[in-house]
Amino acid sequence: MVPSRARRIEEVRTISFEFEGLAVQAQEGDSVAAALTAAGIVDLRDSPVSGAPRGIYCMMGACFDCLVEIDGQPNRQACMCEVREGLVVRRQQGRAELEL
Amino acid sequence: MTPAGRSGTRGFDLVVVGGGIHGSSAALFASLRGLSVAVLEKDTVARHASGTNAGGVRRLGRHHAEIPISQRSMQIWYGIADLLDDDCGFQIAPQIKVAETDAELAGLSQRAGELQAMGYDHEIILDRAGLRRHLPAISDHAVGGLASLKDGFAQPYKTTFAIQRKAMEKGARFYEHCQAGRIHRSDGVWQVETADGVFAAPRLLNAAGAWAGAIAGALGEAAPVEAIAPMMLVTNRVPHFCDAVVGAAGRPLSFKQMPNGTVVIGGGRRGRADRHANRSEILFNELQLTAETAMSLFPVMRSASIVRSWSGVEGRMPDDIPVIGPSARHEGLYHAFGFSAHGFQMGPGVGELMAELIATGATQAPITPFSIARFAV
Amino acid sequence: MSARSVDLLVIGAGPAGIAAATEAAGLGLSVSVMDEQSRPGGQIYRGIETASPKRLAVLGKDYAAGRSLTESFRSSAAEYLPDTLVWNIGSDRSVDFSRGGRAQQMNPSAILVATGALERPMPIPGWTLPGVTTAGALQILLKSSGIVRDNCVLAGAGPLLWLVATQMIAAGARPAAIVENLPRGRIVAGLRHLPGALRAREYLFKGLAMIARVKAAGVPVYANATGLAIEGSTQAEAITFSSGGRQHRIETDAIALHQGVVPNQQITRLVGAEHRWDAAQACFHPVLDARFRTSADSIYVAGDGAAINGARPAALQGRLAALLIAEDQGRRVGTERIRRLQAGIARDKSVRPMLETIYAPAPEILAPADSTLICRCEEVTAGEIRSVVDLGAPGPNQIKSMLRAGMGPCQGRVCGLAVAQIIADRKGETPEETGYYRIRPPIKPITLAELAAYAPDEDAPRAASGDAAA
Structure with missing residues (x-):
């Protein structure tokens, strides 16, 4: 299989944030979901029902498949959150953790 | 049962108006006694309060008059899976009413004492440590609680649907989207007119919930049923942290975590009920208080998301206890309605006793306090 | 202090919404526009304000046309509330919304729902695997961030599938294949409506040109595909299907599905508006009168949320709805303007019967x-x-x-x-x-903390205190 490399057709201003401890380069105006896609990251969370992995699906805020934890807040739609310098994003594993 | 005749009349031993948990349960137990039963439901079975309540199977904190029926109903709940061939999502779990002040705890202790004196031992006092054994996530400020450890919860729609199916298996007929119109009695037989023809039976049970007052009123019996819309909200799935169904002594709350991880929060805040439009509406300025209460008792809930809310139209009596029993005015007419937002647990017990009453003319259950005659003017 | 009131609240900043807001503000109505995105344009003109010349060239002139809409909207007197989620509307038309993590309320005299369309669900085996998206999602990546995926397989049917393919080709990311699940005989059936569709023939020419461009670029097109399924364990690995009497398997970790678009019913269902099943479009739509009114008092719908017609008629509908709303609120509006807008909408709609016949969802998807x-x-x-x-x-x-x-x-x-x-x-x-699901608020999740701090009747948010309130 030829992997479907995601890439950008232009460069704007680069900012960086963190996903699962790794530095990810994004561009100003990207949603978190878009930036992760450009970085080749497709697996964003586990389903809370079966634990199956899920990634982006609709990119317009309708499907809630791209839920991630952003700066400690669970259940954020990655496609609806704009990237900011220094964001800390984590995969959402099953049922979002409560802050105990 | 006889098929629809020339006049479009179908004959039964019993016609039940209202396909909620009480009407369906009465239909089931009456069918088990060999009666032919028709249930007339203007919408679909369990459309309103029976399918949209919080699912608490609660004996804790009941009005003294309700305790015997609630106790009997609990016995049926323990065997519900065998009775209905459906687990109804029923699970035994503690019901706990949390005291947030010493004064509240004193009030709960007094209540436990009264029940002991009446010979009931299902409600026990939890001290500070005891409360935390059952509710490790409870807020620091809670001082204790009153608990009934072998209560539980179930899935409301699943339960009522299972009762309907078992009743049908035993011969009961359910007519949905079939609204009872004019009701009259001739030659000792009740005639219920509907758009689908006339349903006739010597015995008639009014189990029409929020709409039951109008039916009773049309038959000359005052029953001031208020339509209310208790509201609930449900969160996303979160890790398991709570095994009990939790209420509060000082403010309205019903709080429980379902086996799937979602948390259902309700317990008294009311939306707008519209009997005529057949719908209810959520009032978020009221639910705001529910959210505040839930967070103050369980601070871990702060980051949980509310996925949806719902409410159902329920009938409430002025004295907050139901009408259960024979009509005070007409032979062959019976009532079971006005459960005032705490009827779900009583459903199986009330169905059983109504069937006994209807089939034999008497019941051992102490139903005098629930007579419709208390509202006679 | 009670919640703020306006003459018109527009929900959604796509073509219908911003055209309506611009028009209504021009007529002197006080107008607010709430939208979940950070910038106007909706999904169809997503990223239009920030797109580079290169991106505009790739996306084509129909996309670039959106810029004049957003520019007029920006310079209008309408209040624009981006990053704003409407999560409830009461029977008294009170609107609960969240902005900046704070739940608030607004009391508009009228509401125009312009929340557009969603992609029709295309449930096939494996459609939940990472790597499988909607075709719209691919397009949004391109519009909003200039991101493309190479070697993507586009599967399903509908004009958007071909549009996305041409845009990907223009961006230098030729799709690996198009797997079209259009049943046999559909084109012939659609030709019955050709005479009517010729009234808006530019749509037909554009469609034929797109198909020609995709084929010219050498993208393999598998026609009349059936039995679509996606393989993979932790992400998509291949798509399998039958086409031309043979079983095919294409290895790919990027698959975009499309089976047409349908009105987004969440808000119109929430307010209890009457809906009807549209057999031609195989979807529900809210029942509207000729003045865009739903059965819910003073709640209007324009654009694809009413019925699928596309971006250009959506903007025309938005303008017309604004004029009629202004008239309903007692303003005088020129009748010639109304007539011209109505004619423009009717002309654009004339292509729909043909498209709906050809692109009705495949039976196996239903x-x-x-x-x-x-x-x-x-x-x-x-x-x-x-x-x-x-x-x-x-x-x-x-x-x-x-x-x-x-x-x-x-x-x-x-x-x-x-x-x-x-x-x-x-x-x-x-x-x-x-029937359909009853849609209950909040129509999108809000946190418990946000609800606890909700203060519809106060300026300041309410403190989430532990005060007992029996």
Whole structure:
């Protein structure tokens, strides 16, 4: 299989944030979901029902498949959150953790 | 049962108006006694309060008059899976009413004492440590609680649907989207007119919930049923942290975590009920208080998301206890309605006793306090 | 102090919404526009304000045309509230919304719902695997961030599939294949409507040109494909299907599905507006009168949320709706303007019967196999839905209570039509008779903390105190 490399057709201003401890380069105006896609990251969370992995699906805020934890807040739609310098994003594993 | 005749009349031993948990349960137990039963439901079975309540199977904190029926109903709940061939999502779990002040705890202790004196031992006092054994996530400020450890919860729609199916298996007929119109009695037989023809039976049970007052009123019996819309909200799935169904002594709350991880929060805040439009509406300025209460008792809930809310139209009596029993005015007419937002647990017990009453003319259950005659003017 | 009132609240900043807001503000109405995105344009003109010349060139002139809409809107007197989520509307038309993490309320005299369309669910085996997206998602990546995926397989049917393919080619990311699941005979059936469609022939020419461009670029097109399924364990690995009498398997980790778009019903259902099943478009739409009014008092709908017509008529509808709303509120409006807008909308609509005939959803998409997941959130299969229907459950709301289908965070946005169709088919009735999910607030999740701090009647948010309030 030829992997479907995601890439950008232009460069704007680069900012960086963190996903699962790794530095990810994004561009100003990207949603978190878009930036992760450009970085080749497709697996964003586990389903809370079966634990199956899920990634982006609709990119317009309708499907809630791209839920991630952003700066400690669970259940954020990655496609609806704009990237900011220094964001800390984590995969959402099953049922979002409560802050105990 | 006889098929629809020339006049479009179908004959039964019993016609039940209202396909909620009480009407369906009465239909089931009456069918088990060999009666032919028709249930007339203007919408679909369990459309309103029976399918949209919080699912608490609660004996804790009941009005003294309700305790015997609630106790009997609990016995049926323990065997519900065998009775209905459906687990109804029923699970035994503690019901706990949390005291947030010493004064509240004193009030709960007094209540436990009264029940002991009446010979009931299902409600026990939890001290500070005891409360935390059952509710490790409870807020620091809670001082204790009153608990009934072998209560539980179930899935409301699943339960009522299972009762309907078992009743049908035993011969009961359910007519949905079939609204009872004019009701009259001739030659000792009740005639219920509907758009689908006339349903006739010597015995008639009014189990029409929020709409039951109008039916009773049309038959000359005052029953001031208020339509209310208790509201609930449900969160996303979160890790398991709570095994009990939790209420509060000082403010309205019903709080429980379902086996799937979602948390259902309700317990008294009311939306707008519209009997005529057949719908209810959520009032978020009221639910705001529910959210505040839930967070103050369980601070871990702060980051949980509310996925949806719902409410159902329920009938409430002025004295907050139901009408259960024979009509005070007409032979062959019976009532079971006005459960005032705490009827779900009583459903199986009330169905059983109504069937006994209807089939034999008497019941051992102490139903005098629930007579419709208390509202006679 | 009580919540703020305005003459008109527009929900959605796509073409219908911003055109309406611009028009209404020009007529002197006080107008607010709430939208979940950070910039105006909706999905069709997503990223229009920030797109570089290169991106505009790739996306084509129909896309670039959106810029004049957003520019007029920006310079209008309408208040624009981006990053704003409307999550409830009461029967008194009070609107609960969240902005900047704070729940608030507004009391508009009229509401125009301009929340557009969603992609029709295309439940096939494996459609939940990472790497599988909607075709719209691919396009949004390109519009909003200039991101493309190489070697993507586009599967399904509809004008958008071809548009995305041409845009990907223009961006230098030629798709690996197009797997078109259009049943045989559809084109011929559609030709019946050709005479009417010629009134808006530029759409037809554009469509034919897109198909020609894709074929010229050497993209393999598999026609009349059936039995589509996606393989993979932790992400998509291949798509399999039959086409031309042969079984095919294309290895790919990027698959974009499309099966047409349908009105987004969440808000119109929430307010209890009457809906009707549209057999031609195989979807529900809100019932509107000639003045864009729903059955809910002073709530209007314009654009694809009313019925699918596309971006240009959506903007025309938005303008017309604004004029009629102003008239309903007692303003004088020029009748010639109204007539011209009506004529423009009618002309654009003339292409619809042909498109709807050709691109009606494939039968196998409407009747998924028992093992196929339908509700993505709660992982409910078609077989589970059918078995509860067989028990006697009458409709989608009982299926929801029994199986949790539609009860997850998406609130049935994705699965709703599929669930209604499966139930209807099982019961041998039409989706009109089966009905749809009751949509309950909040229509998107909000945190408990946010609700606890909700203060509809105060300027300042209420402190989430532990005060007892019996």
